[in-house]
Amino acid sequence: MDGWIIRLIEQGGYWGIxxxxxxxxxxxxxxxxxxxxxxxxxxxxGTMTFWPLLIAGTVGSTLGNYVWFLAGDRLGYRRLEPLVRRWGRWLTVRWADVEAATGFFQRHGQWIVFALRFSPFLRTLISLPAGLTHMRHGRFLAFTFAGAAVWNTLLIIGGHWLADYVKTMDHLIGPVIVAIVLLAVAGWLWRVVTWKPD
Incomplete structure (x- = not known):
């Protein structure tokens, strides 16, 4: 099988996930x-099982989002703004994006932390305004974990379905995955290159 990427995932195990x-x-x-x-x-x-995979992926997602939440909660607007203006290019985030996300968060309430876990673009960014508005840590973690669990469940089921569906085209999985990763990295590089400060 031309599935070296899958083997890397399997060798890393649940901690790697x-x-x-x-x-x-x-x-x-x-x-x-x-x-x-x-x-x-x-x-x-059959090299991984559903529940440990779901828990590992969801814990990783929750902790990663918690980093952004803590950045907003601990730094606040005054200290965070110069950091975003200086280093935002590499994260492809402008201060205007942070302000817009904060306004969106304030208009729609804390449940938006759960709902946006299904958005490919806003699910990480929303953690910052949640921290900036000092949402309770326990509530943020609970909403993030729940939303990430639903999203990760859908992704695992999708991967399972895809593996079953393309058994006859096993040799295509590796190249398709490489293409997706390259497109994601190319998209990020394009955003870095075309990024303009506020």
Missing amino acids: AALMFIENVFPPIPSEVIMGLGGVAVAR
Whole structure:
């Protein structure tokens, strides 16, 4: 099988999944769709099981989002703004984005932390305004964990279904995954290059 990426996921085990999902939420170019989708493929192959995979991925997601929450909660507006203006290019985040997300969070309430776990673009960014508005830590962690669990469940099921569906085209899984990762990295690089400060 041309599945060296899947083997990497399998060799890293559940700790590796948790670490990758943590990194994905701190540094967006690594897509969770690939990580948990490949986990679903591993479940279909019998080298991983559903519940430990779901827990590992969800814990990693929650902790990664908690980093952004703590940044907002501890730094506050005055100290965070100069950091975003200076280093925002590499995270492809402008201060205007932070202000817009904060306004969105305030308009829609704390449940938006749960709901946006299903958004590929806003699920990490919303953690920052949740911290800036000093949402209770326990509530943030609970909503984040619940939302990430639902999202990760869908990704695992999707990966499982994909593995079953393409058994006759097994040799295509590796190249398709590589293409997805390369597109994600290329998209991030494009955002870095075209990024403009406020």
